[in-house]
Amino acid sequence: MKNRYSYAVVLSAVVLVCGLALISGRKVSAAGEGKITGTVKLDGVAPHMKGIDMSKDPYCVKAHATDPGHLETVVVGANGGLANVVLYLEGYNGPAVTSTTVPVFDQKNCMYTPHVLAMDVGETFKVTSSDQTTHNIHPLPNPMTGNIPWNQSQPPGANPVEKSWKAVEKIPVQCNIHPWMHGWFIVVKGPYATTDGNGNYTINNVPPGNYTVTAWQETYDVQSQKVTVAAGQSAKADFTYKAK
Amino acid sequence: MRTRLQTWSLLVGATAFLALPLASWAQLTEADFAPRLSIESHIGNVTGHAKDGKADYRRYCVGCHGTLGDGNGENAVWMQTPMYQQPRNFQLGIFKCRSTPTGTLPTDQDLFDSITRGFDRSNMPIWNTFTKQQRADLVAWVKHFSPRWVGEKPGEAIQIPPEPEVTADRIKAGRDVFARVQCWKCHGVVGQANGPSAATLTDDLGRQIAPFDFTDGSRPKCGDTDKDIYRIFMTGLDGTPMPSFADNIKPDEAWDLVFYLRTLMSQKSKEKDMAKQLGLKPVDPNAPAGQQ
Numbered sequence: 001m002k003n004r005y006s007y008a009v010v011l012s013a014v015v016l017v018c019g020l021a022l023i024s025g026r027k028v029s030a031a032g033e034g035k036i037t038g039t040v041k042l043d044g045v046a047p048h049m050k051g052i053d054m055s056k057d058p059y060c061v062k063a064h065a066t067d068p069g070h071l072e073t074v075v076v077g078a079n080g081g082l083a084n085v086v087l088y089l090e091g092y093n094g095p096a097v098t099s100t101t102v103p104v105f106d107q108k109n110c111m112y113t114p115h116v117l118a119m120d121v122g123e124t125f126k127v128t129s130s131d132q133t134t135h136n137i138h139p140l141p142n143p144m145t146g147n148i149p150w151n152q153s154q155p156p157g158a159n160p161v162e163k164s165w166k167a168v169e170k171i172p173v174q175c176n177i178h179p180w181m182h183g184w185f186i187v188v189k190g191p192y193a194t195t196d197g198n199g200n201y202t203i204n205n206v207p208p209g210n211y212t213v214t215a216w217q218e219t220y221d222v223q224s225q226k227v228t229v230a231a232g233q234s235a236k237a238d239f240t241y242k243a244k
Numbered sequence: 245m246r247t248r249l250q251t252w253s254l255l256v257g258a259t260a261f262l263a264l265p266l267a268s269w270a271q272l273t274e275a276d277f278a279p280r281l282s283i284e285s286h287i288g289n290v291t292g293h294a295k296d297g298k299a300d301y302r303r304y305c306v307g308c309h310g311t312l313g314d315g316n317g318e319n320a321v322w323m324q325t326p327m328y329q330q331p332r333n334f335q336l337g338i339f340k341c342r343s344t345p346t347g348t349l350p351t352d353q354d355l356f357d358s359i360t361r362g363f364d365r366s367n368m369p370i371w372n373t374f375t376k377q378q379r380a381d382l383v384a385w386v387k388h389f390s391p392r393w394v395g396e397k398p399g400e401a402i403q404i405p406p407e408p409e410v411t412a413d414r415i416k417a418g419r420d421v422f423a424r425v426q427c428w429k430c431h432g433v434v435g436q437a438n439g440p441s442a443a444t445l446t447d448d449l450g451r452q453i454a455p456f457d458f459t460d461g462s463r464p465k466c467g468d469t470d471k472d473i474y475r476i477f478m479t480g481l482d483g484t485p486m487p488s489f490a491d492n493i494k495p496d497e498a499w500d501l502v503f504y505l506r507t508l509m510s511q512k513s514k515e516k517d518m519a520k521q522l523g524l525k526p527v528d529p530n531a532p533a534g535q536q
């Protein structure tokens with residue numbers, strides 16, 4: 001009996017050590033890379049986000065019974081932090097992003113969640129639907145860039161659609177059935193981040209070097225600044241947009 | 245110290261220089277397409293050559309589709325209504341009528357069929373008066389306007405199983421598919437193009453567009469055989485709000501839907517007679533899922 005216990009102890013110890021080795025091994029390989037963090041803010045009074053008339057589809061009206069839907073072209077959180085701003089590195093030509101999580105664009109309560117989905121060129125992303133109404137997911141890239149538009153239906157219970165894009169582009173997405181549904185696929189090259197509800201962001205896995213970080217916001221467009229990322233260090237880049 | 249004139253001329257010069265590539269992007273000329281003049285098309289055993297399609301294009305097509313294939317021929321300005329669509333812009337390489345999945349290039353045969361068939365409710369006539377060779381050459385010529393045909397292959401045509409026998413059960417099953425995937429959102433519960441989303445539909449270029457009206461005697465733009473109708477909703481009409489349902493309708497169900505759509509059309513059909521006998525009612529948009 002005792003023998004069995006010691007077996008178990010040894011075995012768990014081995015597993016633990018291996019696991020630790022794996023994790024620390026990862027850390028070692030990532031030590032060379034730095035990151036860029038910061039906050040994006042809106043200076044001034046945020047524009048009024050109009051409510052959405054969803055009466056075309058009773059399902060959508062019901063889904064917003066307690067929380068009415070609003071446009072999301074400028075979303076401001078605590079202390080003027082701007083949400084849905086995509087940050088990326090201008091002219092990046094380092095190694096491709098190796099992300100373990102697949103970017104997901106969900107159709108929920110007849111809105112896009114998130115409103116803006118960033119991704120790397122060639123990175124697979126998923127479009128899902130949590131709704132009990134039919135949507136059609138219809139991105140509108142400029143075919144001249146090499147990104148080709150497509151249009152797929154997602155009735156209730158539909159499987160996710162998995163796709164990727166060939167070229168850097170800011171692609172508007174729409175649902176023709178619910179014309180208020182507008183979102184964005186922001187395809188960039190290399191590491192990227194999207195600000196959270198309070199305007200905070202972190203771009204991970206940035207190889208050391210000098211970069212131009214660009215922030216994109218759907219209403220206020222782009223802003224850039226230069227940063228230097230040192231090995232294993234965190235560089236800071238804050239942005240402020242003037243409210244219009 | 246630079247004079248004010250020097251500063252200004254520098255500024256203007258720099259702006260003009262920077263704007264140059266932009267201008268050339270917007271204003272393509274025939275020379276831009278010249279490298280693609282060797283593009284071919286293959287229709288059965290007939291090979292079409294782009295350069296041989298030029299003369300017919302200049303004579304018969306240019307008035308609407310334009311010298312540069314951008315759909316801006318001199319007649320195009322008269323074709324801007326939701327029903328009568330503007331001529332196709334071949335430079336984009338996006339086509340409604342395909343046997344291939346959404347987001348892929350059509351096959352040569354698809355383009356050939358479009359020329360042969362023409363488009364109902366549009367200014368595009370039936371061109372079956374051309375010989376097969378002429379049409380094959382025109383297909384190649386149409387292709388040479390878009391760079392997509394250099395780097396990309398056409399999609400793989402979707403598989404269509406043989407058409408089963410129409411039965412009352414299949415028509416009823418088709419009605420369930422119509423309700424489940426919510427065709428009525430745009431096409432309306434009786435197919436009158438008056439669904440709740442019909443009025444706000446726009447095409448990829450932001451122009452107003454009307455859904456197909458099953459009840460007014462029109463023929464579907466991409467053909468009116470049962471197989472054509474099957475293909476339309478399984479591939480979608482790229483460039484328009486009509487999506488592909490390939491991921492959400494199984495091949496067998498797709499035939500059921502074709503039979504049900506026939507019952508909505510004003511043209512006489514055995515499906516229509518059967519639906520009448522069955523006393524089939526339009527779908528109820530307010531019924532909970534699966535309870536029609």
